[in-house]
Amino acid sequence: MIKFKLGKDDKTILDYSDLAFIRKLTKKMRDPKTRFDPREFVSKGEDYLFNYTNKNVGSVDEKRRRFLKSLIFGIAAAAVVGIIPGVRVLVPPTVTVTSGFPKSLLVDSSGNPIKASSLPVNSPYIVIFEYPMTGEPNFLINLGDASGKPVEIPPTKVVVPQTGKTYDFPGGVGPYKSIVAYSAICQHLGCTPPYIHFYPPQYVGPAQLSAPEPDQLSAQALLAAKQAKVPALIHCDCHGSTYDPYHGAAVLTGPTVRPLPAVVLEWDSSTDYLYAIGAVGVATYPNGSNGIPSTNPTDDLSSSFGSPVGNKTVVSETENPFSS
């Protein structure tokens, strides 16, 4: 900076930036491409000079500003680029099968929540809760192997023989992923417990061939269980429909042409509570046109089937059919 001493104060005459500006201007004036025309200057006066500098050099300040502006737009651009992964917020969530269904806590008859780890494995009792509407019974089963140890039930694809279509069964829940819930209304002609119920491994044997109703097993069902290598069954004594509880209650033997609809369970590992949160598979009531069932389980939520169970549903052990 060039300074000028005047009494006590320094007075600035020329800034470095001004100096640079002057150097640049003189260089442009000498450049043959942008030569300064003195004749024009004489005729037009200082307007020509100002226009000339603006066009060829620009003011010093302008350049500095432009650089700073570009930095700021750079930061703004960084902010915009940074937000881009955030716009995933705007992508709508995929609709889950449980939409529209109530979330119901499973409680016992005195209102205390059912603990998943205290559910007996392979219980011969018929354990039932109503869901999603009152009057719609569902089995609650803790599945095990032949020796009574809980078995993990993996997610599977279940085929609907009537239509050939498939759906995804989400698998078991609970500490061993062994707890499942299926509709207790037979998909053949709508028989309910005790005519349809779960047969634990110890009751899947030739002795049941001659057992009295409602505990009889057909030879066909026994054979199917052996072929499918499953230790236990859900069987309906009315007409002999058999379902495979280990694979989403898929059809093992007819006359049914539809698997049992499954209730989607949720297990809260911190409290050990179980919640029913929805249903998958066919609709419980095969009331579609020309006998083809609706594949949309939310059809069961129509008010013509009753009222929703609310945020709690009672689990009851109705009876042990085998003891009699």
Next chain:
Amino acid sequence: MSSRISDWFKERLGLDDLPFFRTPDYMYKVDYWLGALVAAAFIYTVISGLILLLYYNPEAGYSSTEFIINKVPYGSVVLYSHLYGAYAMIILAYVHMFRNYFAGAYKRPRELLWIVGVIMLVLTLGASFLGYSLIGDALATSAVDVGEGIISSVPGLSIFIPILFGNYDAGDYGRVLAWHIILVALIGLLFAFHFFLAEHYGMMPSRKVKDKVPAVYTKEEWQKFNPWWPRNFVYMMSLVFLTWGFILIIPNALAYLNGLPQQLNPFLNPKPAPPPNSPAAAHITTYPPWFFLFLYKIADFTSDVLVFLFIGVIIPLLYLIIVPFLDRTPYLHPLKRKVFVGIGILMITYLIQTTIWGDLTPGIQIPVSQQILVYLPPAVITALGLAVIRPKEDKGGMIKGTISPIMALVFVVVTSLFIAAGATFLANPTLITAGVLIPFAGIFILTTKKMAPVALRAEAQNQKVISEEVSRVPEWKKKLAEAMIAILFIFAVILASQLWIIPSTGYLSNLFGIDLGLIFLMLGEAISLYHYVVYRK
């Protein structure tokens, strides 16, 4: 190139001809721009609220809140910052209001501007209460229960409960959501009105320039000031981005705090409490949202709801609305309006005191003797203090050697917080309360130090009268500011690249909010530096 683009817009939008207030140089201080901060918080909250509206299902309030937090990509970032945007708006609205109260900005010709502002504060508190209730957790339902109890115990008002809350108890939040949006829309409309009134009268000039009503610059005086475009716009954008940065950083950082003591929870925890029907809900003390803690405490003073409503709501509100007509003196200096300044100081003190009290002893009945013990000393101290301090006038009739209203406000707040923290520490000496006390004590000492010379050497200090003679900013400072912009740019780019690898849900997703907030802070700071380099003389 960039100037050509900006010229194009300037011409098309007529930016030079906007009927907005042209601003003198000395007004580029946050003091004069508190309204812009409130507006920035409002706009942020509206935008994040509209995003939440895409997901929120009023038929299942709590579970859709949980869904937004756990399942929606960056849902917790949006939700928490929406909450804290509303918090920021409430706090900044109070600061904005009290600053203008002490500055006397409610006086002629700005009475209507003031009244609209007070109505907006009420609407903001209402919208915040409804928004808070939308979570449907144990605290929200209990707050609604308390609110319903208050409304229904006033004869004739209970018909409003179903209108306001609908089937809230059955878990249907449709009405609450609708009213939340309706109130916010009303705030938006009034904001437009408030803003244009403010631009019409212009920002309130410094007391050193106009010390009597009507404190407005004439249109001729305006013409000498800086045009609205682009300088005001640049300055405003820096404030907007700084506000947004804090709104994003604070809640998302707080989301990583766990196990806060119960007393700090209503202030610092952005996460919802358990749902009201869960077993865990039995273990939490219920309290209203923090901005209604003062009302909650006042409700413990008396069993008569009408008395409570008069003390807690109607009298302060009526006072604020009619204060422009009560205070008819032409003077703007606080010491020439001692009664009103005293009432203002007591309002702030009582608001903070009662809020902290409500937090410490939620729902505990307080006998009258104890109420007097708490509320009398501040009143006596304020009265004595104001009686002792006398305005000094210099030769020109100017009052000098006093502190700015914002500084007084800060001092009152800091002192109250320090006293409250000290009382908490004495009552409950633990590491946490000590940890709260120490920073407050530090801030208090710093503030007092800053205040002390003003108060002690009031006469000796010759405050600079604002004039055209402003010392130029040295060139090296501007160079430093330019270098800082470049550094901020580099950091912003680094952070932006980091943002792309943060998981969209789960524990780490809140880092997105922190980082994005930091970029906003950098952007705001860079614009502020640019303003410094380009416009400061």
